[in-house]
Amino acid sequence: MSISVTPSIERSLPRAAIGGLTVAAILFIAFVVLPSVGSDYLFEAILTPFLALALAGVGLNLLTGYAGQVSLGSAAFMAVGAFAAYNFNLRVPELPFLVSIVLAGLTAAGIGLIFGLPSLRLRGFYLAVSTLAAQFFVQWALTKFGWFSNDNPSGIINAPPLKIASVTFDTAVGRYLFSLGIVTVLTFLAWRLTRAQTGRNFIAVRDNQTAARVIGVPVLRTKLLAFAVSSFIIGVAGVLWAFAYLRTVEPAGFNLDRSFQILFIIIIGGLASIRGAFLGAGFIVVFPLLLSRLGGELLGGIVDSGVVEMSQRIVIGALIILFLIAEPKGLAELGRRAARRLGGRPT
């Protein structure tokens, strides 16, 4: 027996070390290298939205990938986060901004909990449809009640600058670094969660509810916890989207399209994978830019921009389908396999 244990530990230890080193290297590049070499365009148009969407992907992956509860309400929870942060900041000015963000996350968690209640009875497709209610209700409420946007006639509010203590993050790099810090911390906590008993409970509920119940997993509480934690993270992602990327707070940006976009991110990136959320978000953000650059250079003179944009959507749609057929486990699995091949390790 001991003979068979040893190789698996030997194999898993360096793998963990390699993983740790990779993460450290990525963080070093993201925190130190990029800020000194990147352009404003890179930070504003690519990296900041990428971070916000990746964080939303991490949140949704906890709920859908790990706990198996499909949701189409992600954008609603982002909106709740964004508007809650705006209102906490506006109405309780003495609150530090970071505290407003945490409260915004908690507000989103509360709303997520309420819209997670149907999951106690519904599964799969039916649950997905019921989460649409969150999507429509939140958008309706934010548009209907002026109080949420401080009775601003256009419904579009300029977001206040990001601040921690006396430091203001009002440059492109600053907003990027602010987002990066928050995304790093929350992703780390989410990763810890997936590795803990609670994360195993999520997977148990997803893989076999009856067996989970018999073992003593509190199934209902686990589902609601998944909704709450996921909505917290997605809510904070909404704050970043509005405050760090768009710098306006408006309901329109948090529509059903956005919910689908986040769902695509975790499907393309890989369900039940933290890394997958980042890979998927990278794909969704960067790929259209590359495509339009390419399309612009090849056809720019001949075809008008509307057609380029349309063909871009079609290409992305086709790629998503191709991807789902060829690699249903997403980019994360693709990367894992490539690494394995490079490392020359069996299995």
Add this chain to the structure above:
Amino acid sequence: MSSATTGALLPAGDLYPFEPAGVTRDPGRSRSGPAERGADVESAQPGAERDAVLAISGVSLRFGGVTALADIDLTVAPGEIRGVIGPNGAGKSSLLNIVSGLYRPSAGHVRIAGVDFTEVPTQRLAHLGVARTFQNLALFGGLTVLENVVMGLTSTIRSGPLGQVLGLPAARREDAANRAKAEAIVAFLHLSGVAHRPAGELSYGLQKRVELARALVARPRLLLLDEPMAGMTATEKQELAAFVREARDTYGTTIVLIEHDIGVVMGLCDRVAVLDYGRKIADGTPHDIAADPLVIDAYLGVAHDADETLEIEEAV
């Protein structure tokens, strides 16, 4: 206790507070070699026999017009391996589902460890010291073998999500202790080689064994096994039978075993109940059962060919 000698290879730990009792076994009846390490069970004090670990009384179950179970009585004494056999659709799985609270009986009640239930609360099952496996594979395919087994300890978890995420000392200690317990059971069932593989990727036979490990890890007082050997090769069956016997001998676990392989049942069980069309048509030692004309008519003679009937006689 003699089990201490067997215990050398096995996870250390305290045995159950009760003595396996009321069980008389003839060593010659057991056919499988590996588990036989002379672990004999002393007869306990008189009266212990009446303290059944599980007592099912007058249980009926109807699905619309179908009567799945009719007025079933069944007692399981501490430390015994209790067989339940019968043709497909006889109601064996339904009986276990009632004991684990997945089905609510139309009549009758279930007594587990001295507590009476008309409907067993599934959520409290683990706390009552009951664990089970399922007829169809019911592993968590996305978790590794070891993680699946750790999940068997869920009912003992005290730390909350926040403590786990922040890695508070209590949560860490608990996690490490549970992992150690799971590793011991995994080694006990010879699963160490696949401990870090996703459970869903294993062969059917191995998955069945992982399910047994997950059920055993919390040291249940009562273990319900629904066709744990279905679909296994003869060798795998013998191996699993040995594990089941060893679990009883080492931990004093009381076991209810549903199994189609008559040879295994006859060799392993102390008492066997026979169900047919939702009724209990016989109940007794394997020897009595094999000789019962009702049983031979209703089950053995019909469902199995001559070879297997011979095997029974050989086994008894």
